Amino acid sequence: MAEHILMKGNEAIAISAIRNGCDGYFGYPITPQSEIMETLMVEKPWETTGMVVLQAESETSSINMLYGGASCGKKVMTSSSSPGLSLMCEGLSYLAGAELPCVVVNVVRGGPGLGTIQPGQGDYFQACKGGGHGDYKMIVLAPSSAQEMYDFVDLGFDLAFKYLSPALILADGVVGQMMEKVELRPMKDRMSNEEIAQKYPWATTGKTPDRKQNVITSLALDAAVHERLNDKLQAKYKQMEEEDVRFETYMCEDAEHVIVAYGCMARICESTIDQARAEGIKLGLLRPITLFPFPTKEIQRLTPQLKTIMSVELSAGQMIEDIRLAVNGQIPVNFFGRLGGIVPSPEEVYEAFKKEINK
Amino acid sequence: MDVKDIIKPENKVYSKTSVLTDNVMHYCPGCSHGTVHKLIAEVIDEMGIQDKTIGISPVGCSVFAYNYLDIDWQQAAHGRAPALATATARLFPDKYVFTYQGDGDLASIGTAEIMHACNRGENIVVIFINNAIYGMTGGQMAPTTLMGMKTATSPYGRCEELHGKPLKITELISQLEGTCYVTRQSVQSAAAARKTKRAIRKAFENCSQKKGTSFVEVVSACNSGWKLSPVKANEWMVENMFPNYPLGDLKDR
Amino acid sequence: MALRGAIVVDTEKCKGCSVCLVNCPTNTIALAKEVNSKGYNYAYMANPESCTGCSNCATVCPDTCITVYRVKV
Known part of the structure; x- marks a missing residue:
């Protein structure tokens, strides 16, 4: 019989990351989601699954750590709340432009500015219409229960890797803070470096003699090349609309x-x-x-x-x-x-x- | 002895390493970037670590470093290379991860990232090109621009009232517990370039010994930005940059 | 015993920056009167008999367009 545990939505995110083969979490404390990193630090997954957990110096750094980790073909994630997401928008634009997969959790609070630590949904535009610069979109998942907080980490990674795009879990203070029964799904293993090199031939795993160098970049100064890159992104967003509406x-x-x-x-x-x-x-x-x-x-x-x-x-x-x-x-x-x-x-x-x- | 008798494969003593690609560099004639690229490529070649090295390129003239070194690269947002390197080195602890950053990237917009990566002692190599100017955007003032130096955004010369004094970032970095090796070198002469290559080699070797962060500053010339010929720029650098940014090891443990 | 050297410059890659010239201890190198397809006066071995194959020029060349050969005579 499946195991059920009473936990907060935020804790469910953390436990789910460990149990779903996440390779790395990089975050910065902010209310109302600090339990995510706190839970990870208590669980010490680096001793069990080998998952890396790091408290970064800022949200700007955490999102760029995701850029580095995702470039390696690793399953990496971060979490924050509204003001932190504003800082991450630069990085999200780069991740989208460089076609990198990652999961980002926003436990939304009231804004604008420092706003309030009470729940809010005022980051809808930021999440759904881009947020950062340029013509990009992200998968945006909106959980309404602790169980969905748990399940959407795995779903988020599946979709992020399907489309090579950031996936955002747009939660709110209520879903993050409320305690509910959560069913723990079967464990998923982390991928080995060899599996990653084979499954994600684009990843920066080290250039071996049998292949060309891999370069992760969002830069294309040639207008025709850059338009092709943008067309590719737009085709991806179209495919999301065809295949992954939930x-x-x-x-x-x-x-x-x-x-x-x-x-x-x-x-x-x-x-x-x-x-x-x-x-x-x-x-x-x-x-x-x-x-x-x-x-x-x-x-x-x-x-x-x-x-x-x-x-x-x-x-x-x-x-x-x-x-x-x-x-x-x-x-x-x-x-x-x-x-x-x-x-x-x-x-x-x-x-x-x-x-x-x-x- | 005729020249054609000397130019034979068995007499070859110096040629381009295969870690450098055949692409013609986009850098201006005489730019220090090309020399430093070559030295890094030679170290990677000599250590046999091409398949284990991941470079992180910055925003600035060297944004295209990936066109010249035949290794895997991640191109970072402006100033954020140390954050990318942090995750890469932690997720791939057996790889050699290095960032390649200019003074605007490392010492201005990316100060938080470089300080904290160095303070955590991330097991990475940082190559810091300090030419006291923003090259790619057209020669604006950098945090390392010298007092009195004229740039596009300090047209009457850098003055303390308006801009503050040059940021000695490498001295700050050397104070951080996480760094194991902090050195300042240059590449204007063959002797200097050979010393810089030894420093880069040492930094990569520190990486394999998991000693923490190795930081190699290369005081460099930006002759276009400085509006001097390549040779004059190197002379100006020796005369003016070196007194402000003295060469040598700041830390080695 | 003396050392004799020679250099081969990739004249298409050379940007004529002259950094090799000033680093040559034997005044072997000069810039050609001719230009390459980019319009640069490229470096060449003006005094071949003086080259010792020390590799200083190649070491400082930012564009890595110099190959060096050396023999003992």
């Missing part, structure tokens, strides 16, 4: 109204749906699991049966822009959000929903 629906089959919410807000909105249903209102929930690629097609599939759709966020209206693009003006797109780290109750969401549909 979402969950709750009571959407007969729904006349749908709430779209992710992360902790999706958990809260489930209760809102139940309340609406108890009153005979046909309300459903769409929970994007991948924020990029966004479940545009599912929203388009649902739109003809809907009277309204509503984005519920812990931000000032960011995801709503992707919903509007999907709906393309066919039905009203409503919005409810709280800022400053305030997490609304299901009742508050329900009141806001009713107010909008009765306008």
Whole structure:
């Protein structure tokens, strides 16, 4: 029987990294995610799996340590919270440009600036629209439970290596801090250096006489070469949209109204749906699991049966822009959000929903 | 004896190492980068570690170092090479990992990364090219620009009020516990180049003995940035750079 | 016994920087009047009989375009 352990979402990230063959974690302390590195330091995986854990001097350094580690074909990850992610945007752009796989966890807090250590979802644009410079995207996974925090580390690495692209786990303070039962999946071994050299022939494993040198770079001064590199990236993002959209629906089959919410807000909105249903209102929930690629097609599939759709966020209206693009003006797109780290109750969401549909 | 009798394979005493590629370097005539590239390539060749060496190139003129040394390379963001090297050396503890960085990269935008990598004693080699100027962007003032020196962003000469004094980063680095070998060399003459090669060799050997960070500064000339001929630039370097950046070992243990 | 040397310059790679010239202890090298395809006056062995094959020129050459030969006579 599978082993279940009660743990925080942040701890689940750490335990999952060790159990899923992660080669290296490089991080810098910041609330509300410091338990990730603290748990790793307590677990001492370098004595068991051989995983490297290092506290870097800054988020700028940790993301660049990922660039180095990923260049070696290793499974490397970091975690931080909003202000730290802002510092990492430079590195993420380089990782995307150099086509390097890695997993980055953002346990989002309230912003802008130093903001608050309470939960938030205000980093949606930063995560889904690039964040750093240039035309790039990342896989963005939005967990809404401690179990998903655990599972998305492995899924994140799978997708990062499938596309040779950074994968971001966009969590929030609630999901990071809450304790839940987590099922530990079977252990996965780390890859040996020989396996890496064979499986990832692009990696900087040392130039042997039988192959050309490997160079990891995002630089291409020749305009034609650089356009080709960009076209390749765009083709990859298109493929992500075709093959790796993930979402969950709750009571959407007969729904006349749908709430779209992710992360902790999706958990809260489930209760809102139940309340609406108890009153005979046909309300459903769409929970994007991948924020990029966004479940545009599912929203388009649902739109003809809907009277309204509503984005519920812990931000000032960011995801709503992707919903509007999907709906393309066919039905009203409503919005409810709280800022400053305030997490609304299901009742508050329900009141806001009713107010909008009765306008 | 006729020249054609001398030029025979059995009489060859010096030729290009195969670790250097056949690409023509993009550097300006007389640039120190080319000489230092060659010395590193020769050390890699002589130690037989081409398949175990991973270079980290910076942003700056030497961003294209990977076109000239036939080894695996990672090209880093500006100043971040020591962070890449840290992860690479820790994940591949049996490889030889070196960064190649200029003064803008290492001593300005990348001070945090180089300080902490050296302080942790990462088992890496750092090659630091100090020519007191930003070469690639067109000759702007660097942290190591000398007092009074005219650059594109100090057109009336570096003055203390406006810019502060030159940063003696290598002296700072030598204070850090993690460094095992800190030296300052140059390549304007054959004797100096041979000394620099010995220093680079020692740094790579320290790596195999896992002694910590080895730091080799090469005081270099940027004749285009300094607006001098290659030969005059080397003379100016000896006259003006060496008093501020004296050659020799700062630390060897 | 004396040492006789000779150098071969890759004239296409040479950028005529003259660093080899000033490092030659026997004034063997000079810049050619002719230029290569890039327009550089390349280095050449102007006084072949004075070369000792010491390799100083090749050691300081930033573009590694000098090969050195030496014999004992």
